Amino acid sequence: MTNAIxxxxxxxxxxxxxxxxxxxxxxxxxxxxxVVGNNGSGxxxxxKCVCGFLQPTSGKVFVQGKQIGKDVxxxxxxxxxxxxxxxxxxxxxLRNLEILASxxxxxxxxxxxxxxxRVGLDPLSTKPVGKYSxxxxxxxxxxxxxxxxxxxxxxxxxxxxxxxxxxxxxxxLFQSLATDGRTILxxxxxxADIDALCDTVCEMDAGVMTMIREERV
Numbered sequence: 473m474t475n476a477i478x479x480x481x482x483x484x485x486x487x488x489x490x491x492x493x494x495x496x497x498x499x500x501x502x503x504x505x506x507v508v509g510n511n512g513s514g515x516x517x518x519x520k521c522v523c524g525f526l527q528p529t530s531g532k533v534f535v536q537g538k539q540i541g542k543d544v545x546x547x548x549x550x551x552x553x554x555x556x557x558x559x560x561x562x563x564x565x566l567r568n569l570e571i572l573a574s575x576x577x578x579x580x581x582x583x584x585x586x587x588x589x590r591v592g593l594d595p596l597s598t599k600p601v602g603k604y605s606x607x608x609x610x611x612x613x614x615x616x617x618x619x620x621x622x623x624x625x626x627x628x629x630x631x632x633x634x635x636x637x638x639x640x641x642x643x644x645l646f647q648s649l650a651t652d653g654r655t656i657l658x659x660x661x662x663x664a665d666i667d668a669l670c671d672t673v674c675e676m677d678a679g680v681m682t683m684i685r686e687e688r689v
Contacts, residue, residue: 475534476501476624476655477522482531484517484679491517493679494531499672501623504646504656506670508663508684513676515659519554519626522657523547535624551622553630557613561602565612566595569619578620587619588612592641606633614642618649625649625656631665643668 477499484492492514499505509515520526521533524546533540535547559568569584585595591611601609610633617625627646631639639662646669650656660666666673673685 474501475499476536477657478532478534479518479522480532480534482518482521482533483529484514484521484526485529491679492521492528495679495681496531497674497681499655499657501655502650502653503671504650504658504669506666506673507657507659507676508661508666508673509659509676514679514681515676516554516628518676518681519552519628519657519659522626523550523552523554525554547624549623550626551617551620551624552626552628553613553617554626554628557609557616559601559609559612562600564598565593565601565604565608565615566597568601568612569616572616573619576620584619587615590618590645591615592638607635607638610634611638611642614645618645623654625654627656628659629661630658631660631662639665 475498479495479497482492482495483490495518507515517526521528522535524540527541538544540547565588566585569588570581573579573584588595591614593608593611601612614630617627631642634642646656658669671687674681674683
């Protein structure tokens with residue numbers, strides 16, 4: 473198997489605060505890789521370096537063989553949820569995703585609507601996103617991440633705000649995406665999510681990454 477993501481001696485500091493400390497790790501393509509750790513452990517900063525949103529202080533990030541910040545500014549085939557998804561509150565879910573889809577023009581209205589259904593929402597609903605529950609907003613965020621059928625997904629706490637039924641539905645969705653060959657980096661506070669979904673698991677603690685599980689037992 474090829475490596476979808478490679479981190480080479482990755483460090484990131486903000487002032488005197490070293491948030492990532494010499495992280496070296498490869499994430500194999502076609503698997504779900506779990507990242508666990510407390511708030512402030514460095515998970516989200518690492519994800520932002522992979523996405524090109526933050527430049528590392530030192531070290532390198534390669535995504536699908538290309539160095540982020542040198543060969544490309546951002547990974548070319550990536551879907552993500554990092555922190556709370558931002559949407560235009562006065563518009564419907566369908567209209568929000570239609571606007572986002574128009575930026576790259578990879579997909580049309582049918583694909584957007586199909587994806588909204590796939591995450592358990594109604595694309596015909598005219599309810600503005602500002603009146604969505606937290607769980608509905610999270611489902612829409614997941615739809616935004618997967619709608620262009622990216623080969624790589626970075627999901628930072630994607631189960632936030634979902635009830636037990638919603639968590640079960642999203643687990644099944646993520647498993648089906650991995651079965652279809654997608655690579656997923658998944659951060660979750662819920663160990664049950666990690667155990668149910670992840671092929672490999674690593675832990676971030678004060679900017680240091682350690683492996684917990686190299687492969688699914």
